[in-house]
Amino acid sequence: MNILKLIQDIEKVDPEVYERLDSRRSIFKHFSGFGMKVAAAAVPLALGSMFKKAYGQSSNTIVDTLQFALTLEYLEDEFYRLGLASPAVQAENRAVIQQISKHEAAHVKFLQDAIKSLNATPVTKPTFDFSAKGNFPTWNSDPAVFLAIAQAFEDTGVRAYKGQAGNLVGSNAVLTAALQIHSVEARHAAEIRRIRGLKSWITGNERGAGMPAATQAVYNGEEVTTQAGVNIVSGNISSAAATEAFDEPLNKQQVLDIASLFIVA
């Protein structure tokens, strides 16, 4: 770790770097955590926060966004872990669900580490109710219900991360990591949909065959056919294809409204 060389290099373009760093002593906490608390992959995030702070930019928005993402990952992580321990995951789908579960657990860990590296405390895991207050009483015994909820979670996850990208531009490392999680959620969504006999992409605002009406909010707004003022429908491109070709974001409140069905406290 050539941190001194790094700071020396910065000194050449910014002679006041030591002053900037020194005037905000808290940033040195990031150094103490190196190799111990902070996972290797989170190191760039730690450095990112160091420079954000040294150069006077707030990282509150980034932390808030990561906390929001962590809450969603807690939801998914617990859902798949409990599912794998129940009869709801059939043998033929086990490899897929195990892979998804592995990723969601990794996302929880990664986001916790990232939040810690920004000198904040990760939110605690909420208490979940995957029956959604009685809407899905057989979520952990009926494979079809389990997969339907999985589809709703994954398609929501894709839209949720997409909606937060603009809040992460203050840190390239965090933004890129979020995008890297975002596309994994999309892979998950595509596979769950395929297993359920649907197309891997979302047509119009259709939730798809077998999806409970309670999940419609996950799909509302996906029917957009104009992007940045450009009409996507043409002689070659049907309205259906135009909506499939672009996934739409959800804002934080829309996502929380969906997730709150499954959160007790």
Added chain:
Amino acid sequence: MQKLTPKADQQENGLGKHLLNPIHRRMFFRYAGATAAVTTLLLTTGCDDDDDDTMIDPMAVDLGSGDVGILNYAYALEQLEAAFYTQVVATKFSGMTAAETQLFTDIRDHEIAHREFFKAALGQKAIPALEPDFSKINFADRTSVLTTAKTFEDLGVSAYNGAGQLFTDTGVGLDYLVLAGKIVSVEARHAAAIRDLINPKSKDFSGDDVVDANGLDVARTPAEVLKLAAPFIKTKINANNLPK
């Protein structure tokens, strides 16, 4: 095709992989806050060399600079994908099932929609149509088609994941970021569906070859992506003016 398949050592977690990239000092100075650059410096003991960029072919298509450059970069990749799937559907491999035909037709239409969107959004600033080179693809062979499709989709995902941070952080740059986000998740859906066709109901849809131990997909720089795409594009592309 083999050389396009990412090697395991390039598939490290998306943040860590930046550590492997060479970087120029002046780039670093311009982006003192860019953590990718910062981490690279940490492991680069002697980074005082100031080699210039590689030779530029005067005939090469210049993607341009700033947000326009990134949009043209995406436009170039969508042109490649759209041309590929157009060919896949036009000259079906023997035994292509109805479900497979539907899937490839859907993907073709999505890629054409992406291509035409960028073309329209860029207007006068759009690069010309690129000439693909599909000479190494056997469109009559299912394995060749699926392997290439997987390569293109994974490459597209990694390209958008790596390009997000290159847009300007304000104004229209934010709009472009969201637009890229709307497209990349569809590319990821394609990638998963193609991978499932190759190895159904396995973990390959988001396999360990593309998703690392942190649960992160691949992110690549434009230089990395264009190097991997180059064997499939006859037209030379100059990406030297893109944001870094």
